[in-house]
Amino acid sequence: MHDLAPLTALGSSAPQRDTIGPVTITENPDRALASVAARLGQDAACTKALASVLGTSAPDVAQCVQGPALGAFWMAQHCWIVDGPYDLDDPQTDLAARLKAELGDMASVTDQSGAWVRFDVHGDGLGALFERLCNLDMARMTDGTARRTMIDHLGCFVLSHRGGNTVYGPRSSAQSLHHALITAARSAF
Amino acid sequence: MNRLPTGGQIDRTTRLRFTFDGLPYYGHAGDTLASALLANGVRLMGRSFKYHRPRGVLSAGSEEPNALVQLRKGGRQEPNTRATVAELFDGLDAASQNAWPGLKLDALAINDRLSNFLTAGFYYKTFMWPAAFWEKLYEPIIRRAAGLGAITTDADPDGYDRGFLHCDLLIIGAGPAGLAAALTAGRAGACVILADEDFCMGGRLNVETHALGDQSGADWAAGVVAELASLPNVRLLARTTVLGAFDHGIYAAVERVADHLGQPEQGKPRQILWRIYSGRAVLCAGAIERPIAFANNDRPGIMLAGAMRAYVNRWAVTPAQTVAVFTNNDDGHRTARDLMAQGVDVAAIIDTRADAPACDGVQVMAGAQVVDSSGRLGLKSITVRQANGQEHRLSIGALGVSGGWNPNVALSSHQRGRPEWDDAIAAFVPGGALPQGMQVAGAALGQFSTQGALAAGAGAAIQALSDLGKTAQAPDLPMAEDGEVRITPFWHVGGTKARAWLDFQNDVTVKDVTLAHQEGFRSVEHLKRYTTLGMATDQGKTSNMGGLAVMAELTGQSIAQTGTTMFRPPYTPVALGALAGRSVGRDFRPTRLTPSHAWAVEQGAVFVEAGMWLRAQYFPRTGETGWRQSVDREVRATRGSVGVCDVTTLGKIDVQGRDAAAFLNRIYCNGFAKLAVGRVRYGLMLREDGIAMDDGTAARLADDHFVVTTTTANAVAVFRHMEFARQCLWPDMDVQLISTTEAWAQFAVAGPQSRALLQKIVDSEFDLSNDGFPFMACGEITVCSGCPARLFRISFSGELAYEIAVPTRYGDALMRRLMDAGREFDVTPYGTEALGVMRIEKGHAAGNELNGQTTALNLGMGRMVSDKKDSIGAVLSRREGLQEENGLRMVGFMPTSPQDRVIAGAHLLEKGAALRAANDLGYVTSACYSPTLDSYIAIGFLKAGDTRLGDVLRAASPLTGHDTEVTVVSPHFVDPDGGRLRA
Amino acid sequence: MIINHPLLGPCDAQEFTYLGDARLIDRPDGMAGDAEDAFYHYAYLRDNPAGEHRELWFHEQGDRSWLVVTRNTVTHQITSVELARDVARKQGRGV
Known part of the structure; x- marks a missing residue:
């Protein structure tokens, strides 16, 4: 076990949580992410193998799924991002390595854990918040929808699932993204 | 005064105090500034633009040309606001404009007496000569006299939101047609947005006396609005002007959230600019x-x-x-x-x-x-x-x-629609190709009776929903006035x-139009420009x-x-703040922070913007009086022992797949197919026209796995380019790309002690000796007892150097650990300035040299372009025009007096040649003071530069006035044979 | 403008980066004998029609797919949107 102390994307040792009106915005630093892209001609095999890893079928276009341990969302044709708990104690068995071991030559797997900041947004009136952030039609963002969009000039993924929305944005701009979320929430509520 | 004893939709129980030109008045809730002024017997509200004629209110809506006033004070001061749509609130501070010293006695009213001289085309005819008078005399005078209100130079204290709305049906205008349309579509369950610029919906129903059934028009409107407000599928946007109709059902609208308040509530926006995506739209903008x-x-x-x-x-x-x-x-x-x-x-x-x-x-x-x-x-x-x-x-x-x-056709004509003349009403009605998905109903279509407007609104909604595959029924509409x-x-x-x-x-009169006609400005567009008719x-x-x-x-x-002139957005004036939204000041664009940012702040680093990144530029120490001192120290310390620099900002692209090597072989002009696993190679990318696009390194981590780096500035463009090649040019190559720029915190560790420092960090099972991990080696390792990391032995500084990467969340901790472990070597953090100085000393090309005009040959890398394979840009890089022997070559320059400054951007000339474009021999791209050589140095492009080593030239900058004698030298000032790199 | 993405459905054109003429897919073979002439035509000679035009758009803020969009440059009417990769394969650029 190494002794380097992690920082959250917002630059602190503990995640930040803000409640504004009916909405709570929580930084979630404890997720591991890995991209899975099917190799040429391996689309079907990879989709199938990914389903067995996830314990549920791989997400279709603009969808996200949650399996018993791992979740995943669609990123591009035959390309997904898988998410699971970040194992601080045993980073050697990181998510990407485990996926690569399962998927072998069916897929290219890349660790994306450090690339994104994740905010979980819960509460009533998410529509009123997100209509000030991005051009997604929140009425059509039913549970299980995952779309890439722009929030204050930042390319982000917005996932809609029971109980709230998750926003993945570029980690280096975590503070800007957080500022955008907070400002929009104060404006909306 | 002029307030009638009864009637009206004002709340006589409230009394709102306001001032106009400093005098106090009272009005009621429901008043506009114009109605309140009229009620107080104030008819004179402004002075006209050109003749300074006394003017009062002409209209009761947003079409008002005369009653333009200045609202509020300080940073909220807003000129040219129409009193007819300014909603009265307690404490409103309004002032007239374009009058001095006062509205009733205005000095420039003299213009009215001079009207014979101030006709159409006055400026064009009068201020002709002498030309020198323009800047010094005419323009200042005209500028002082011109314009109406004055803008404030204070910062706008208010926030503006931008937002996005989606609907089946957008209804523009909430008069009889708009309300009927909204009721029809709302009851059918469609997602409806109803927008109206007024604060009270109803349009002309609020101002006419004829009944709808057994109700007044205003009461009927209020009832419908109440029902619409109760429907979850209907969104009512009062105080909202639809500004423009754009392609494919997209509309822009500005909602004035807080203009009827003294100031916005804390954290709330003053206005919101909405982008509305509509399936269909009905324009009910009235007449x-x-x-x-x-x-x-x-x-x-x-x-x-x-x-x-x-x-x-x-x-x-x-x-x-x-x-x-x-x-x-x-x-x-x-x-x-x-x-x-x-x-x-x-x-x-x-x-x-x-x-x-x-x-x-x-x-x-x-x-x-x-x-x-x-x-x-x-x-x-x-x-x-x-x-x-x-x-x-x-x-x-x-x-x-x-x-x-006149039917209000403006929005119907924002795309390709052109109004058509209708004799029956002696007015233009919407015509031509309307914006996609738009219908027009009611007075905006020339249906001027209330009954007609109601029926047309309902009909348009039914048609619109039917287009979208939904059914709707016309509501029971009341009997209403149906006059011809x-x-x-x-x-x-x-x-x-x-x-x-x-x-x-x-101030355009019939005479001005007559004059324009006499002088040949007869097309409506010419008429407009010549007389200013219809502007402002x-x-x-x-x-x-x-x-x-x-x-x-x-x-x-x-x-x-x-015919008519073109109608263009915006329909009414928009505050620039609304267009900017939240993208102002420090939020103008997002900021990207490096993993070591917080640490660098603690060190007192000075930061520089590099694209969206904030990077440490240098780390001043106590006693240092200027940036040069800090930078010189950082360079000397790195070349003398070891320095550390955060280089996370370099773009990183993960390239995987069976064909990854073959793919890179086509992307880079030099060869990659044979690069061994565990090795790194420098690569140069060309554009297809043969010009250098970007450079970087590619590290082969496995047979089917590379990590490619790009320059910080081009990371996005290179990724796009590689996706283009992958999807469009070679769709059946097995290669997958994903950006990993943000996923890794990466630090350059450079200097003769860099290996010794890293040996204290890297876990002991990894051999860092020169044999075990030679120059241009790479590998996946662990540091600090098991933290996964990547190590590359590459050097931008020319020293023995490495770049080490750990997962981003550990970047801060690793930087602190490097500083701790390096204390015995006097480890020194260095910023982008020292980075730049060392790369110039080493003669590495960077953004200044890869400037979109230079080729591999210019850069001294001509032989890198392989002719044994097909790669992007290779063919056109060999074209004749780029092969001139007398072409530009990258070389170095040293001033003949070491302390004479050489300026990037200076042009190169023969000694004694005049500073003229004809004598130009090339230009300096990068320059700095080299603490290593105790001299200013530079690199740049010189005609046939490779044949001119030792020649003495002029480097002159007409922009800064620097004119320096320089000697042409090799661009590799430090360690030209690379011994240090391989140590 | 709205671009009807073959996978994602209607998307605002602001999410895309524009490149230009879809003939850029037809990159000549750099090792062929006539390569220089072919690349001169490829890189520099393009039509700029007032009317229907096949163009390349990159869904940079979406799924990173390159699309071939057939658009009328006068009316902005979009009549067809395809994945550029499919187009490239149809045009024989696959193996």
Whole structure:
């Protein structure tokens, strides 16, 4: 076990949580992410193998799924991002390595854990918040929808699932993204 | 004063205090500034643009050309606001503009006496010569005199949001047609947005007296609005102006969230700019009344007849105790009737039509015209010429004028729609190809009866939903007024030498149009530019039609043939703040922070913006007085022992797949197919035209796995380019790409002690010896007892150097650990300046050299372009024009006196040659002071530079005045044979 | 403008980066004998029609797919949107 102390994307040792009106915005630093892209001609095999890893079928276009341990969302044709708990104690068995071991030559797997900041947004009136952030039609963002969009000039993924929305944005701009979320929430509520 | 004892949709129980030009007044909730001023007997509200003529309110809506005022003070001061749409609130501070020292006595009213000189084209004709006078004399004078209100130079304290809305049906305008459409679609369950610029929805229903069924129009509207508000699928946007119709059902609208408050609530925006994505849209924007031009028709008190009755009916205000109406159509008679019903004395209806109908209780002068008016600061009397030619004066305080109504076609014409003339109503109606998905209903389509508008609105909604595959039924609509339009077109009273205004805002008169015609400016677009007709804040909403009609008369064409000018967004003026949204000040764009940012802040680093990144530029220490001192120290410390720099910002792209090597072989001009696993190679990317695009390294982590780096600035463009190659050029290569720029915190560790430092960090099972991990090696390792990491032995500084990467979350901790572990070597953090100095000393090309104009040959890397394979840009890099022997080559320069500064951007000339483009031999791209050589140094491009080593030239910058004698040298100032790299 | 993405459905054109003429897919073979002439035409000679035009758009803020969009440059009417990769394969650029 190494002794380097992690920082959250917002630059602190503990995640930040803000409640504004009916909405709570929580930084979630404890997720591991890995991209899975099917190799040429391996689309079907990879989709199938990914389903067995996830314990549920791989997400279709603009969808996200949650399996018993791992979740995943669609990123591009035959390309997904898988998410699971970040194992601080045993980073050697990181998510990407485990996926690569399962998927072998069916897929290219890349660790994306450090690339994104994740905010979980819960509460009533998410529509009123997100209509000030991005051009997604929140009425059509039913549970299980995952779309890439722009929030204050930042390319982000917005996932809609029971109980709230998750926003993945570029980690280096975590503070800007957080500022955008907070400002929009104060404006909306 | 002029407030009527009863009626109106104002709350007489509230009393709102406001000031106009410093004087206190009172109004009620529901008032606009205009209605409240009229109620207080204030008719004079502004001065005109050119002649500084006294002006009062013309309209009761956003089309207002005259009553432009300045609202609020300090950073919230806003000029050119229309008093007719400014909602009254307690404490409103309003001021007139374009008048000095005051509204009643305005010095520049002298312009009115000079009107013979100030006709159309005045500027073009007068300020012709001498040319030198323009900048020094004419322009300052014109600028001082021109314009209306004054902008504040204080920062705007308010926030503005931008937002996005989606709907099946957007309905623009909440008059009878819009409300009927919304009710129809809302009840059918469709997702509806109803937007109206007024704070009270209802449109003309709020200002007319005719009943809808057994209710007043206003009550019916309020009932419908209440029902719509109760429907979850309907969104009501009051105080919202739809500004423009764009492609494919996209509309822009600005919602004035807080303009009716003293200031926005804490954290809340003043306005929101909405981008509305609509499946279908119904334009129910109503109609705008037009005036009739006659001599001196611009005095305060002369207003549109429909506006006059709006003030009486909605705001219980009469502009004067005795009024008259001047009309060419039946609608003018309504005004007279409504005013009489409220007890206002109507002296006469002057109707231009010989067959004008009678009107109970008032004299109708059929076939008569108003030929003049009097009253310096407000209307006192008019002169009427009756059908028999007799003229006589009528003493009145206000005159309502109706020249007919123009359907409000603006939004229907923002794309390819061009209005068409309709004789039946003597006006243009929407025509041509309307914006995709748009229908028009009600008065905006020329359906002027209330009954007609209601039915049309419902019908349009049914049609729109049907297009979207939904069904809807028309609601039970009340019986309403269904009168015909009876109008005989009449545009201006002729036979006068006095000025008759067409465009009040720009002071364009019938004479100006006549002059434009005489001088050949006959097309409507020329007419507009020459006379300024229809320009500025109101965009000719009340004036264009009159101007066109006069021009049509003069050219002998019909109005239809004359046509209209282009309608363009925005429909009404928009605050720039609303367009900027939240992207202002430090939020202008997002900021990207490096993993070591917090640590660098603690060190007191000075930061520099590199794209969106904030990077440490240098780390000043106590006692250092200038940046050069810090940078020189950082360079010396790194070359002397070891330095560390955060290089996370370099783009990183993960390239995987069976064909990854073959793919890179086509992307880079040099070879990659044979790169061994565990090795790194420098790569140069060309554009297809043979020009260098970007450079970086590719590290082969496995047979089917590379990590490619790009320059910080080009990370996005290179990724896009590689995806283009992958998807469009070679779709069947097995290669997958993903950016990992953010996933890794990466630090350059450079200097002779870098290996010793890393050996304290890297876990001991990894061999860092020169044999075990030679120059250009790479590998996946662990650090600090098991933290996964990547190590690359690459060097930008020219020293023994590495780049080490750990997962981003550990970047901060690793930087601190490197500093701790490096204390024994006096480890020094260095910033982008020292990085830049060392790369210039080493002669590495960077952004200044890869400037979009240079080739591999120019860069001294011509032999890198392989002719044994097909790679992007290779073919055109070999074209004749890029192969000149006398072409530019990258070389180094040293001033003959070491302390003479060389400037990047300086041009190279032979000694003694004049500083002229013809003598240009090339240019300096990068320059710095080299603490290693104790001299200024530079690199740049020189014609046949490789053959000129040792020559002495001039490096002169006409921009900065620097003119330095330099010797041409190799660009590799430090360790030219690379011994240090391989140590 | 709205671009009807073959996978994602209607998307605002602001999410895309524009490149230009879809003939850029037809990259000549750099090792062929006539390569220089072919690349001169490829890199520099393009039509700029007022009317229907096949163009390349990159869904940079979406799924990173390159699309071939057939658009009328006068009316902005979009009549067809395809994945550029499919187009490239159809045009024989696959193996």
